[in-house]
Amino acid sequence: MKPHNPGRVPTDVYLSFVSSLSGNRMTLLVGVIVHAATCLAIAAKTQSFLYLILAAAFVLVFGGRMAIFWQFDRVDKERLSYAGIQHWERILVAGAAGTTTLLGIASGYAIFFLGDGFAELACIAVTMATMVSVVGRNYGSRMAIDLQTFSCCLPMIICSLMALDFYRGILSIFLIPFWLTTRAMANGVREFLYENVIARREITVIADRFDTALNNMPHGLVMVDPENRIQVINRKACELLKIGDPERLKERDLSAVLRYGARYSFMDSTQPELILRQMTQVADGKLSRMLIHFPEDLSLEFSASRRPDGGAVLIFEDVSSRVKAEQKILHMVRFDALTGLPNREYFSHLVQDYLNKHPKKRGPVAFMVLDIDEFKHVNDMRGHITGDHLLCAIANRIEEQARKAIVGRLMGDQFILFFPHAKDMEALDAEVRRLHAAIQGNYEADDVTFLVSLSGGFALLESDAFAMEEWSIKADLALFESKSKQRGGIASFEREMDGRYIEQQKLKADLREAVGMQGLSIAYQPMFKADGSRIECAEALARWVHPEKGAIPPDVFIRLAEEMGIISDITRFILMKACADCMTWPEHIAVSVNLSARDLRDADILSVVSEALSASGLGPERLHLEITESCLIDEPAAVRAILADLRARGITIAIDDFGTGFSSLSYLDTLPLDIVKIDRSFLRNIVEDDRRLKLLRGTVNLARELGLKIVTEGVETTEQLALLNKYRATDLVQGYVFSPAVPAQNIAILSQSLAGGPTPRRRPKVA
Structure with a gap:
């Protein structure tokens, strides 16, 4: 990337190059002292009045350049146009060229006019040393390099040739390669710096974009090295885990940071190790994702990938809203919307889950169906809203009296209950009848008192013989028996009911045929x-x-x-x-x-x-x-x-x-x-x-x-x-x-x- 002309260089880079012409002012002070002292020494040895004038001229040129620098410092550089920068470049180069011109004159005069060895050596040495410093001070301007090397070398070349000395002439011609080399060195330095400035600018832009993207992404991100030290962490990760500022966490051990979070923020003390352990499993492909629930209803879902160097990248997001929505949907699927009791399907799951957790436990269990007597009259007299409120009140009392029993809503005005293991049939029978008696009586709904009775049917059996559908039918048969005898009664399933049920089903089939x-x-x-x-x-x-x-x-x-x-x-x-x-x-x-x-x-x-x-x-x-x-x-x-x-x-x-x-x-x-x-x-x-x-x-x-x-x-x-x-x-x-x-x-x-x-x-x- 070579800036062949200033027009190709971005304005801010061009300004930085031109500004470098006014830098390193201490070297200018040292230089003017050396230049003036050399001229005074030559004047003292050769009694040449010209070198006294040159010494004064060096001081005047230095003063003029300092005045120019002071004015340049006061310029609002952010408002400088490209033309304005070029204008200041010419002024600064002119001041620098004044010094090199004086050096060229002093050297040429010593070679051709004085013929004094000391004067020649002193002038040429100071001039060559200055030429070397030109590369370090004026690399930012090709004009400055060209003009200063030309003004230094041309007087020496002319005067060496005018001396008609063959060897001096050869040496003077060698100044041309020196001039070109100096020029090439300055250009190389300028091009190198230009490329680095552009590259740094691009890196800065990329870094800014990366930083913007990193800190505005909705996910938390943590990148760790093989030793589990944090290399990159964004603000979202710190916010979600509440572990402080990202800049303070770099090069810190991730496990130590998480333990700090557990100690001083909302995390549970077991969660740091859980995160690290599951992060390793996810990174190694043993898990696809991991969901961890934190206090304050926060749920984070983590994913990780292994880096080639052995480190890992951990990405996580806040899925609390999604988890709450899923829990709400699951609750809607599992529970009755009105009473909040488990519906039939989830009730069956709870019962089966209980039996699976106690496979070796022995003893009788009970299955019960409750039906509210004449509940339709409540809806007819008071409306469905009052009926719903009454239904909720009944459901609440059943739950209160159920103790260890699992309660569910079957449908409409019917409830189902499962009574877990009891020591014997008599105790379980007594518990079922106690609950049935406890839920009868007065209920309040919308400032109205209702006298409510519930008919019940239940079946007692050993847990290893329990089958949901089969025993649901048996409890229904017992309920039918109780309702046929008296309102608000309760009946236990007996084997004769099966026969009556089968007989009734056959009678239904015969009736259907008779009607047809x-x-x-x-x-x-x-x-x-x-x-x-x-x-x-x-x-x-x-x-x-x-x-x-x-x-x-x-x-x-x-x-x-x-x-x-x-x-x-x-x-x-x-x-x-x-x-x-x-x-x-x-x-x-x-x-x-x-x-x-x-x-x-x-x-x-x-x-x-x-x-x-x-x-x-x-x-x-x-x-x-x-x-x-x-x-x-x-x-x-x-x-x-x-x-x-x-x-x-x-x-x-x-x-x-x-x-x-x-x-x-x-x-x-x-x-x-x-x-x-x-x-x-x-x-x-x-x-x-x-x-x-x-x-x-x-x-x-x-x-x-x-x-x-x-x-x-x-x-x-x-x-x-x-x-x-x-x-x-x-x-x-x-x-x-x-x-x-x-x-x-x-x-x-x-x-x-x-x-x-x-x-x-x-x-x-x-x-």
């Missing part, structure tokens, strides 16, 4: 006018005669159909058959069909009813549809819309089993109803108990005020019928007092027989 093959039949229970003079309507009741078990009670197979999701198929069959049968009866007799909650979950029931009426030709006014309060628990607004649509078509809507629900009275004013069917439970003991009779009369009067027709179910005795007629407590009567459920063809026969007057039955017969 239309193997059900229909009986009709007539509804008479209160005086028994005429049949107004007949309720269609599904019947199933099993080929092996005989008649299956409706409450059994209807419940099974609802569990299996085929109740709508039964409803469709009954609607089609009932409408067709009704067309064979006298025109004043209507038919009534029950709808389930599943039937009213979507608008498909509208098309089914239309199809049944269209296929049979039955008028909509002769079709009654009965619903129960359970139909309104889920999506009551949608159910009301469907009922309103059916009623608008001319179909009569009745609410069945009135009085058995949780809030029956609230439905009378909000639903599109025509008929209220009073449940048989209202008639119990009305003959003997005046209060029950008053309750019945009050309910009937309320319904009449709302313009609703009254049907009383389950009237079995003439005494009950007499009371109902005495107080005009019903419009239609349905019950054994007049007739049980009969086949379709019997409805017309009964209707015709009434021409001779009704004959109330004194004893009910089972249909």
Whole structure:
């Protein structure tokens, strides 16, 4: 990299070269003293007045150069342009050339005019010494080198040739190579320095860029030598590890630095060795990465690579946010969002993990399922938010009472528990029942007190026989048993339950086949006018005669159909058959069909009813549809819309089993109803108990005020019928007092027989 002309040299480098012309001022002072003293010595020996003048001239030139240097020092060099630097170069070179010109004159005069050996030797020696110093002082300017060597050597060459001395002439010619050599030396020094300045500048730029990149990277970086001494460390590494300033840590042992951090910052005392040990494993390829958790919720992920010289590069980053996000996602996957309890999958993992950790431990364990009784009524009355708060309160109490048991949320309003090893079955049974008793009672949610009962089913077994799915089924069977007996009860699994479960599954399969093959039949229970003079309507009741078990009670197979999701198929069959049968009866007799909650979950029931009426030709006014309060628990607004649509078509809507629900009275004013069917439970003991009779009369009067027709179910005795007629407590009567459920063809026969007057039955017969 040769600066052949100043125009190629960057301005700042050019300025530094020119500034060097004003440097080393002490050597100038020494030089002027030597020059003046030499001239005075020659003047004293040769009595030449010229050398006195030259001595004075050296002093004057020195003074002038000092004045120039002083002015140059005061110049604002940052504002100097390239032309301004050239201007100052010429001024500084002119001052230096003045001194060398005086030296050349003194030497030439001594050679040609004086002919004195001392004068010649003194002048030439001082001049040559000055020429040597020219390289060291004026390398920065080719102009200065050329001008000073020319002004020194030319007078000596001319005067040597003028002396007409052959040997002097030869020596004088040798000054030309000396001049060229001096010039080449100065150029070499200048080029060398120029290359080094440029290289240093590039190195500085690269170093600055590296430093900027190193200290602005989001990762911490530590580079160590084979002895584990820190060679490079960035600010991010110091911030993450809280180990001080990077400049103070270079050449320090990394293990000592980490131990210092453990002693005076947030690290645990075991973590420095862990970092070093795992760093070695990562660098050697035994681990791909390592994640270390520090106090203050800091998580750092480390990676390392081995350097060719045996050292290592350690890179790490703060992954606390990622770790927290992963933990949150993992928590969402493992735990129920509402109660914070483990979900079914994670509960299974916790149970299996417990069993794996205690493979040799002996003793019984228990698996339990809890179900909140009638929890849907809470959502219906108070809303789902209050229901959620109550559910959380129940979950908290279960957790508090669980002690060592593992608790999870199964689904909806059900919880599951696993009780670890106990010393014997009796102790474990007692612990399960203690917990069940402890969680019953009052709960507070949204400033409301709820009396809550939970039904429970559990299974006791030896731990080596535990299988999650199998024993979950057994606990469910025990839960079903407890719920069928009493609300809030608890039952332990018994082997007989397996048989009943298998039998029930077979019964479900047979029911599905019967529904698919239309193997059900229909009986009709007539509804008479209160005086028994005429049949107004007949309720269609599904019947199933099993080929092996005989008649299956409706409450059994209807419940099974609802569990299996085929109740709508039964409803469709009954609607089609009932409408067709009704067309064979006298025109004043209507038919009534029950709808389930599943039937009213979507608008498909509208098309089914239309199809049944269209296929049979039955008028909509002769079709009654009965619903129960359970139909309104889920999506009551949608159910009301469907009922309103059916009623608008001319179909009569009745609410069945009135009085058995949780809030029956609230439905009378909000639903599109025509008929209220009073449940048989209202008639119990009305003959003997005046209060029950008053309750019945009050309910009937309320319904009449709302313009609703009254049907009383389950009237079995003439005494009950007499009371109902005495107080005009019903419009239609349905019950054994007049007739049980009969086949379709019997409805017309009964209707015709009434021409001779009704004959109330004194004893009910089972249909």
